[in-house]
Every structure is written in structure tokens, then in C-alpha cells.
Amino acid sequence: xxxxxxxxxxxxxxxxxxxxxxxxxxxxxxxxxxxxxxxxxxxxxxxxxxxxxxxxxxxxxxxxxxxxxxxxxxxxxxxxxxxxxxxxxxxxxxxxxxxxxxxxxxxxxxxxxxxxxxxxxxxxxxxxxxxxxxxxxxxxxxxxxxxxxxxxxxxxxxxxxxxxxxxxxxxxxxxxxxxxxxxxxxxxxxxxxxxxxxxxxxxxxxxxxxxxxxxxxxxxxxxxxxxxxxxxxxxxxxxxxxxxxxxxxxxxxxxxxxxxxxxxxxxxx
Amino acid sequence: xxxxxxxxxxxxxxxxxxxxxxxxxxxxxxxxxxxxxxxxxxxxxxxxxxxxxxxxxxxxxxxxxxxxxxxxxxxxxxxxxxxxxxxxxxxxxxxxxxxxxxxxxxxxxxxxxxxxxxxxxxxxxxxxxxxxxxxxxxxxxxxxxxxxxxxxxxxxxxxxxxxxxxxxxxxxxxxxxxxxxxxxxxxxxxxxxxxxxxxxxxxxxxxxxxxxxxxxxxxxxxxxxxxxxxxxxxxxxxxxxxxxxxxxxxxxxxxxxxxxxxxxxxxxxxxxxxxxxxxxxxxxxxxxxxxxxxxxxxxxxxxxxxxxxxxxxxxxxxxxxxx
Numbered sequence: 001x002x003x004x005x006x007x008x009x010x011x012x013x014x015x016x017x018x019x020x021x022x023x024x025x026x027x028x029x030x031x032x033x034x035x036x037x038x039x040x041x042x043x044x045x046x047x048x049x050x051x052x053x054x055x056x057x058x059x060x061x062x063x064x065x066x067x068x069x070x071x072x073x074x075x076x077x078x079x080x081x082x083x084x085x086x087x088x089x090x091x092x093x094x095x096x097x098x099x100x101x102x103x104x105x106x107x108x109x110x111x112x113x114x115x116x117x118x119x120x121x122x123x124x125x126x127x128x129x130x131x132x133x134x135x136x137x138x139x140x141x142x143x144x145x146x147x148x149x150x151x152x153x154x155x156x157x158x159x160x161x162x163x164x165x166x167x168x169x170x171x172x173x174x175x176x177x178x179x180x181x182x183x184x185x186x187x188x189x190x191x192x193x194x195x196x197x198x199x200x201x202x203x204x205x206x207x208x209x210x211x212x213x214x215x216x217x218x219x220x221x222x223x224x225x226x227x228x229x230x231x232x233x234x235x236x237x238x239x240x241x242x243x244x245x246x247x248x249x250x251x252x253x254x255x256x257x258x259x260x261x262x263x264x265x266x267x268x269x
Numbered sequence: 270x271x272x273x274x275x276x277x278x279x280x281x282x283x284x285x286x287x288x289x290x291x292x293x294x295x296x297x298x299x300x301x302x303x304x305x306x307x308x309x310x311x312x313x314x315x316x317x318x319x320x321x322x323x324x325x326x327x328x329x330x331x332x333x334x335x336x337x338x339x340x341x342x343x344x345x346x347x348x349x350x351x352x353x354x355x356x357x358x359x360x361x362x363x364x365x366x367x368x369x370x371x372x373x374x375x376x377x378x379x380x381x382x383x384x385x386x387x388x389x390x391x392x393x394x395x396x397x398x399x400x401x402x403x404x405x406x407x408x409x410x411x412x413x414x415x416x417x418x419x420x421x422x423x424x425x426x427x428x429x430x431x432x433x434x435x436x437x438x439x440x441x442x443x444x445x446x447x448x449x450x451x452x453x454x455x456x457x458x459x460x461x462x463x464x465x466x467x468x469x470x471x472x473x474x475x476x477x478x479x480x481x482x483x484x485x486x487x488x489x490x491x492x493x494x495x496x497x498x499x500x501x502x503x504x505x506x507x508x509x510x511x512x513x514x515x516x517x518x519x520x521x522x523x524x525x526x527x528x529x530x531x532x533x534x535x536x537x538x539x540x541x542x543x544x545x546x547x548x549x550x551x552x553x554x555x556x557x558x559x560x561x562x563x564x565x566x567x568x569x570x571x572x573x574x575x576x577x578x579x580x581x582x583x584x585x586x587x588x589x590x591x592x
Binding site: 011013014015016017018020022027029041100101104128129131132133134135136137138139140141143144145149150151152153155166168169170171172173174175176177178179180183188189190191192194227228229230231232233234235236237238243244245246247252253255256257259260262263264266268269 | 281337338361362365366368369370372373374376377378379380381382395399400401402403404405406407408409410411412413451452453454455456457458459460461467469497505508509510511515516521522524529530539540541543550551553554559562564565566567568569570571572573574577578579581582584585586589590
């Protein structure tokens with residue numbers, strides 16, 4: 001089984017709200033010195049990919065793919081360091097500032113290119129949404145671009161009955177879904193899919209593994225196919241004021257009593 | 270300006286569908302509601318009484334087995350027949366699943382996690398949505414004539430029933446075609462038993478985070494929840510640790526909630542969590558770290574160890590509320 005997992009590099013999601021800034025004119029986040037990290041749900045998707053590969057048996061591989069600047073190689077190195085088998089970076093000036101439809105188009109082209117190269121993909125995994133713009137659209141649009149079914153909000157995926165069994169998280173519980181590749185699956189977090197730590201030996205190996213870099217020429221795309229369907233016309237920091245009243249007290253019991261009293265005084269209870 | 274709108278509804282998210290209906294009606298054009306899935310007929314009647322001009326409903330065993338395929342196919346046909354300029358979905362597991370794929374097919378401009386909109390001079394909607402875990406707010410417009418949005422529950426006021434509903438209700442005649450046997454198939458649905466009210470509707474929520482330090486400590490929260498008739502929720506960190514089921518997760522990536530009172534216990538207040546509680550009326554935080562971001566959002570804060578504070582709090586409230 002050949003699993004392709006899509007990993008986006010995003011601004012560190014742990015940046016505190018008070019340190020967060022935007023460049024309103026360019027409608028983008030602007031936090032100098034902030035770290036770039038693997039988007040959280042993509043890290044969950046990577047873990048699901050590795051587990052699926054190991055459960056699917058000999059000959060199964062995980063290819064990690066990222067779309068972004070040269071710097072996005074960092075998330076691919078991280079994926080290789082947790083034993084992803086191959087890595088591909090989609091990088092090109094024409095691939096900058098895509099909307100989710102453009103990203104779906106570009107990744108679909110990469111899947112077709114892999115097939116043409118003799119490495120057809122069975123399953124594509126993405127995070128349920130990226131940790132920056134949080135669209136939650138790329139997986140579904142990619143599935144449409146490929147003409148494949150799409151499963152969303154999946155936390156676990158394993159081979160079963162010649163196909164795949166997915167656990168999909170819904171509002172009041174979960175669904176178990178049986179499906180056959182080819183498939184696109186978007187991944188949400190649960191306690192089973194936290195990304196593993198890398199081993200020192202694998203980190204060393206990861207630095208020696210070549211990363212393929214494809215631009216739109218290699219993908220057989222022209223920039224007209226990547227035109228956005230939406231425009232971001234404004235980006236601002238929402239106003240908020242702190243008015244937190246700290247409850248004081250000598251003992252925990254005093255604090256508890258004071259809190260109960262204030263809740264009543266504020267007509268909350 | 271009249272903009273023909275289509276509201277996609279399910280009986281499981283009827284409250285959200287009413288809000289979408291009310292919001293769409295303010296735009297002045299005709300509003301069609303399309304109800305899919307179990308109890309679609311009764312959902313259709315409900316949306317009629319809330320002022321939809323036309324209500325289509327469709328229910329079929331194929332939907333229950335493969336909502337992602339059968340439901341999606343029928344949804345496309347309903348769009349082809351009604352030719353809406355605006356399609357609205359509730360931000361739930363179905364709306365978030367269908368919308369990106371439908372937007373692709375219709376070449377529509379899609380905005381997800383929408384929390385509101387303005388209408389510009391050209392009659393286009395300027396959709397508002399939080400990004401970066403709620404640390405920034407973006408305004409997005411569609412380049413294409415068909416506009417589509419997935420809207421967070423609670424973003425718009427629910428409409429009151431109209432005095433003389435004039436909408437027409439009809440079953441949408443549609444036979445699903447294709448190789449159903451090769452489609453992804455739901456073989457089991459498991460409802461995670463949660464005592465007390467559902468998170469989305471709860472007036473009071475007690476939620477725990479990484480600061481709880483272990484699954485067993487949720488018991489203390491459950492004691493508090495029982496006294497307050499509250500629902501129990503969790504931050505992503507607590508879910509990741511396996512201390513709480515995914516269905517309890519609150520935040521940008523879990524449920525958006527809108528209780529009157531939200532008690533955040535051992536939750537530091539990462540932006541993505543706070544983005545899910547922006548509509549809570551009063552937030553109370555209990556945390557050992559006085560610098561935790563949660564205190565920037567809370568109305569009342571207690572700096573201290575919840576393990577020492579909750580037992581006397583439960584006792585005090587039990588007495589105060591006579592429970």
C-alpha cells in the first residue's frame with residue numbers, strides 16, 4: 001500500500017494571542033522570529049500513515065508531501081525522521097498564495113505524477129484543517145480533483161477485509177466506515193494518533209535522504225488552473241479586553257465560598 | 270438585491286439550520302431549505318414554520334449507509350435544480366464534509382467556519398471568519414457567482430416562527446445512481462454516553478484540560494457538573510492524553526459552545542480552545558498558573574489547585590442550590 005501524507009508548515013500555533021500580529025495591508029500573519037512547525041492535525045495524519053503502513057504489511061510505503069517554500073523541507077525531514085519512506089516538496093513561485101482549491105489541484109497533479117512514475121497512490125491523508133487558516137477544505141477538494149471518495153474527521157485507519165476500516169469522529173460519538181482505496185482521508189486527533197518521537201539513528205538517516213522538488217512544470221500545471229476562487233479582503237486582530245476578577249481567599253475553602261458567592265451576585269447561578 | 274439562497278439542513282442540526290434560514294431571509298431573496306436524512310420530513314415542516322419559501326426533503330436508506338456519497342449526490346442535484354447564488358451549511362460533521370466537495374463541483378467560492386457577514390455595494394457577501402485559532406479575523410469574498418459558507422452555530426439569531434407560513438413542502442424526487450457497493454459504507458454508529466445535557470445546548474459547562482493531570486481527575490469535574498446540571502467538556506490537550514473522548518473536545522477543532530457559564534479547570538487557554546468558547550457569557554477559570562492566557566478571557570478567576578478548590582466548591586454549591 002502506498003500512502004501519501006500531506007504536511008503543511010505553519011506558524012507555531014502556540015504563539016500567545018498577545019504576541020500575535022498581522023500585516024493588514026498584505027492580509028497575512030506577521031510575527032517576526034516565530035517558529036514554523038508541522039500543522040497539528042497533519043502530525044496526527046503522519047502518525048496514522050505510519051501505523052497504517054506498518055499494519056498493511058511488507059512493501060507498504062509512506063510518502064510525505066509538503067507544499068511551500070524551501071523552508072518547508074523541515075517538516076519533510078521531520079517526517080523522514082519518524083520513518084516516512086520518501087519526501088516530495090511542491091515548491092514554485094506559481095504555488096505561492098494558493099487557496100484550498102489551488103492546493104487540491106496541485107496535490108492531485110502530484111498524485112497523477114506519482115502514478116505516471118510507477119508509484120500509484122492508494123490513500124492520501126491530510127489533516128482535517130491546517131493550523132493557520134483552518135479552512136478544512138483541501139482534503140475534500142483534492143478528492144474531487146482526483147475523482148476519489150473522501151472520508152473526513154477520521155482518527156484511526158486500519159486494513160480490514162481487503163479494504164480499510166476507518167473510525168470517524170462525529171458530534172455524539174463515532175462511526176465505523178468500511179472503504180476501498182483509492183481514497184482521500186482527513187484526520188482528526190485522538191489519543192492514538194499523537195506523533196511518535198524520532199530515534200537518533202533515523203534523524204541521521206533523514207538528513208541523507210534526498211527530497212524531490214517539483215514545480216508546476218513537473219506537475220504539468222499552468223498557473224491559470226491554480227487561480228483562487230476566493231479573495232481575503234481583510235485581516236485584523238479582534239479586540240478583546242481583560243476584565244478578569246481574581247477571587248482571593250486564605251484557604252481553598254475560602255476561595256471556593258467566595259467564588260460561589262460571586263457567581264450568585266452576578267446572577268450566573 | 271435578491272439573492273436566491275439554499276440552506277442545507279439535517280434534523281440533527283435543526284437549530285443551526287433555523288439560524289441559517291433566518292440569516293438568509295434577511296438578504297431579501299427566496300430561501301429554499303433542503304433537508305436530508307432521518308426525520309427530514311419533520312425538519313422540513315419545522316423550517317416551513319420558520320419562514321422558508323420552499324422546502325425540499327429527501328430521506329433514503331442509501332443516505333444512512335453512505336451519506337458522503339448518496340447524500341452528496343442528491344445535494345448536487347438539488348443545487349442543479351434550484352440554482353442558488355448562496356449555499357449555507359451548518360458547521361457540523363456533515364456540513365464540513367459536503368461543502369468543500371460541493372464547492373469544487375459548483376466552482377463556488379467557499380468560506381468555512383463563518384461567524385457573520387456584511388453585504389457590499391455589489392451585493393456580494395463579505396464573510397467573516399476567525400483564523401489562527403481565533404487570534405485573527407479574516408474577511409473573505411467569493412470570486413465566483415456562487416457563494417458558499419459553512420456557518421458556526423450561534424452566529425445568527427434563530428428566527429421566530431412566522432404567523433402565516435406560506436412555504437411549499439415537497440419530497441425531492443431523486444434516485445441515487447452509481448456503484449453503491451463500492452462506496453464507503455457506515456457499518457456502525459456508536460453514541461458515547463454522556464451524562465447530563467449535550468455540550469452544544471448546555472447552559473453550564475465544566476471543562477478540563479491538561480492541568481487535570483489524569484483521566485481519573487475528571488471525576489471531580491463530574492461531581493461539580495452534577496451539582497450544576499452541567500455538561501462536561503475537555504480541551505484538545507486532555508483528549509490527546511486520552512483522558513476524555515473526542516466528542517467532549519471544545520475549541521476551534523472541536524465543538525463551539527455557547528453556555529451561560531463556562532468553568533475552565535486546568536485549561537491554560539490556547540487560542541484554538543478559546544475560539545470555541547467566544548460565545549460563552551461568563552467564563553470562570555481555575556488554574557495554578559496565574560499567567561495562563563485563560564485569565565485574559567475569564568470574568569472570574571481562581572489561582573489555585575483545583576483538587577483543593579473543587580471539593581469545597583461542590584459542597585458550597587450543593588447547599589446554595591439546595592441539591
